[in-house]
Each structure stands twice: as C-alpha cells, then as structure tokens.
Amino acid sequence: MPETVHSQSLPPARAETAQRDAGTRLLVLPRPRLWALWGILLAAAVVVLGITVADVPGISTAELGVDQNLSQHHVALLTGLAMALNLLFGPVAGVLLIAAVALFLLLVRRAPVNAVAFGLVAVSGWVASEIFKVLVARQRPDASLLFDPLAPESGTDSFPSGHVTFAVTVAFAVYFLARGTRWAKFAAVSGVVVIALVAWSRLYIGVHYPSDVVGSVLAGTAAVILLSGCWNWLAPRVWQRVPVNAVTRPFLR
DSSP states (O other): OHHHHHHTTSOHHHHHHHHHHHHTGGGSOOOOTTHHHHHHHHHHHHHHHHHHHHHSTTHHHHHHHHHHHHHTTOOHHHHHHHHHHHHHTSHHHHHHHHHHHHHIIIIISOOHHHHHHHHHHHHHHHHHHHHHHHHHOOOOOOGGGSSSOSSOOOSSOOSSOHHHHHHHHHHHHHHHHHTTSTTHHHHHHHHHHHHHHHHHHHHHHTSSOHHHHHHHHHHHHHHHHHHHHHHHHHHHHHHHTOOOSTTTGGGOO
8 A cells, every 4th residue: 555655754653643544445435514414315216216216117128128239249359247246246255355355354454344344335235236126126137038138137126236236346346446536546446436337237137227236336326435434433443442462462452
C-alpha cells in the first residue's frame, strides 16, 4: 500500500502511525450525510421498480426483445467472457473471493478492521438481492424464447440480479480500500467497468431483463449506504473495547 512505501522515509514513530492508520482505514466508511434517508429511498425505489416491471403487462415482453437480440448474435469470444463473469460473480466463487481478500487483509496486512469491513460491504449485495427477490418475485426470461440460451434458469428470482448487485458492492468495497491512495481513481473506474460488464453478461446469457440489472445497481448502492451508516456508528465503539492481549496485540500494532 502507498502508506507503507512512504513510511519508509518517515521517523519510526510516524511510520508506525501511518501503518496503523492504513490498517484501520475502513473504521469509518464514506456515506451521504442523510444516509438513512438516502438508503431507505433507494430501497423503496428498488421495490417500486421491481413490482412495476413484474406486474405491469407488456413490460417483460418488451424487455425480452433485448435478450433475444443479444442471443442471436453470440460469438465465441463474448460468450467466453460472459460465462467467465457468470462463474466469477456467482455464489461459490464470490464467497471464495471475499474470503481470500479478507484473510489477506487479516493475516498478511494485519488489518482486522479492514478485513471485516471489506467482507461486510462485499457480501451486503447478496443479502440485499435476496431480500428484494423475495419481495418482487419476478419470473425469469423464458429460455425457450431465446435463440441460443447459454445457461437457462427459471423461477421467480429475476429481479434484481444477484451477480450485478454483488459486483456493485464488491466495487464499493475495493474502492473503500483504495480511497486516499494513488489507486483510488483506478479502483473507481475499474469498478464501473466491471459492473457494466457483469450487467451486460446477464443480458447476453439471457437470464435477466434490462430492468433487473438497473434495479441491481440501485439495490447494491442502497445496501452499501445503509451498511456504512450502521458500521460508522458501531465499529468505532467496538474497536475501542477490543482488549489488548497476546492474541490481539499483533493486530493492534
């Protein structure tokens, strides 16, 4: 991390402070001033959008045309990319990804605060998507109506997309880690690109409607805002009460 590189030219006391600050960078997460209001409004917007697209006749039929058009123009390279994203942002790979980053932060960087915060922010997308899926209960696109269905799925869990919502919250989590360093802009731009690619892949594969991926961006953002507000209230209080002993001392340096 940049703080570690810079600290090499600092006096020992300041270097230790810089390292400790880097290890608790996520003790306070960025959030809007009226975070509870914004989070609730975004969550309400997700529910209203979901119920509208699920229950108003004709909307799903019209949106299916986007999936059908993409299904008619599958090419090997794009199909490989879409299926790779389907796997990478799926539940199994997603859990492994979160666990790997969190363990790296905990065991290598000795930053338990960052590890816990990263994991919670990243996983909040799945939690949010599952809640909204139950509330909206939108049928998935009919795979039999696609020219080339790549990974047919059925059920009433179309809105929002869990893959896209997860991509949104992972992008936020990575940006939070990079915030305040020279990698912040790269993390922000890369996050937007990844979200767009995952959203495209869900339509390309034919398992979601366009409004599903739009709702996912709103759902993931709402989850991060609400989580950040709650985290900022609770985490500093818990951190101040962590006892210093043989187990915790290596992580409190």
